[in-house]
Amino acid sequence: MIIERKLIICTASLIVMLMIEIKKRREKIIKKKRLWTKKWIEKRGAGKGILNMLNEELLVEDPLAYRNYLRMNNTTFEKLLGLLSNKIKKQDTQFRESISARCRLETTLRFLATGETFRSLMYSTRIHESSISRFVPEVCEAIYSSLKDIYLKTPNSPREWLKIAKEFEEIWQFPNCIGALDGKHITFRPPISAGSYYYNYKGNHSIVLLAMCDAAYKFTYYNVGINGRISDGGVFRESNLRKALDDGSLNLPPNQALPGRTSEIPFVLIADDAFPLTDRIMKPYPNRGLTDSQKIFNYRLCRARRMIENSFGILANRFRILLNPINLSPDKVEQISLACLALHNLLVSENSQPYLEMEDSHVPFSNKLNNQAGNRTTTRAHNIRNEFKNYFNSANGAVNWQDTAVRRSNM
Structure with missing residues (x-):
């Protein structure tokens, strides 16, 4: 008798549970139908x-x-x-x-x-x-x-690199330059599970966009997705660009003397203090006790390096999703960033004039990387920078406005 009563109770309980489950499923179906048929x-x-x-x-x-x-x-x-x-x-x-x-x-x-x-x-x-x-x-x-x-292809032949170098020389009066390099933080609102993994020095959560551009605002190299807590030096060190510069796989042109000079030097990238000074990367002289000729070099480099800052500015003003923290997961933020880069280069290729004038041109994209670079610099890198400095201060390399520009900027 007791066993039969327990069986009845168990059976009744199962029936109630099944009815509850059926009701829940029906409610889900109704909810979906309501969603579809608004x-x-x-x-x-x-x-x-x-x-x-x-x-x-x-x-x-x-x-x-x-x-x-x-x-x-x-x-x-x-x-x-x-x-x-x-x-x-x-x-x-x-x-x-x-x-x-x-x-x-x-x-x-x-x-x-x-x-x-x-x-x-x-x-x-x-x-x-x-x-x-x-x-x-x-x-x-x-x-x-x-x-x-x-x-979004990176140039892979000396002819392509020489074309870029020619444009930098003609537009920015900076010969032997194959690109301007910089990095930016793409900020987002992280999931709770992310913890401090993407937490950067500015107190935001971000992934890093490391990019190089030519003299026509087109990105010629990109690396997206390294977490924002990695220092700028670490971002570059871990990039395949650094490896390609080291092993020669970029297929760069052979060394070439600057106009009117005799010393052959490499074709280089130009960057700011966030990057190391190497045989292939030129950056400004440290801003202390500068000579007049060093100030001229810094001015000429910073003037040409504005290409990458302008390219980032055009990118972010064109695709304003990049201006504010994105409320999506890091992998989707990376997808969005890559799509924006590809669209940017498409639009640069399709239009002879930069698109910046079509939009608000004064909204900055200032999520800069931390300005700390490694101290390991070779004597050869210093000599290459000095050769550029000497050229910019020579009759062959000087431009008639550089002295006035340096005085006005108090460099």
Whole structure:
């Protein structure tokens, strides 16, 4: 009798538990159906999303505003869509129509251009924020994978490097220069599990973007993803750029004398105090007890090195998601950063004029690396820097405004 009663109680308990589980599952299904069938979201298919309607109007009535809205003109957008379409489009299901590749790309570009939250974009696109949060990283990954081998390639032949060096000499009067090098912190709001792993010296959580550019604002090398707590010297030391400079795999041109000089010196990168002085990296003389000729060198180097600062500034003003902490996980922040780099180089290649004038040009991207570099410098590196200094102070290398510029800047 007691056993039978226990069996009845156990059976009843199981039935109650099953009923509770069935109810929970039904509630989830109902919740999903409610999500899918929100009337105002359904109207996206009728072309009533603000983003969709505005893009169509701007394209016809104000192409310049269209370009500013998506950060590219329609020709470039259609070209990009053609490259990505097969990677980002999804199949329709019996429950709902899929979000088109065009809409996915437009939404992602607007997210990168403004840094809007997914919830904010939901109202302008009529796409639920959960869907946006899923497809934006996917589209960013597709952008990078589709463009990197076309627009983000590092030069790999002496001819390509010589072309860059010629542009630096013609535009910035700095010969034997194959690029300007710098690093920036891309900040984000970390997950609780991250702890202090990404915590940098400024009190933010970040990953580091180390990049090199040519004289046309185009990035020719990039390294994204090293955690922000690593010092600047550590970032460069661990980069494949440092390894490539050491082992010669960049295929740089042979040493060449500066114009009017006889000593052959290497082709070099120019950088600031955050980087070590080496045979291949030139940086300013330490700012203490400088001679007039050293001040001239520092001025000429800093003037040419502005290319990388300007390139970072254009990048961040074009894609404002990079200006503020990104509320996503580190791996997604890396995907976003890579997509922005690839798009930047695409736009530089597609436009003969820099895009900076089309946007606010005075918002700084000042998440600089910590200005501490290693002290291991060879005598040869000092001699190379002195050769540049002597050239910039000679009749062949001086420019007529450098003395005035140095006096005005109190260098």
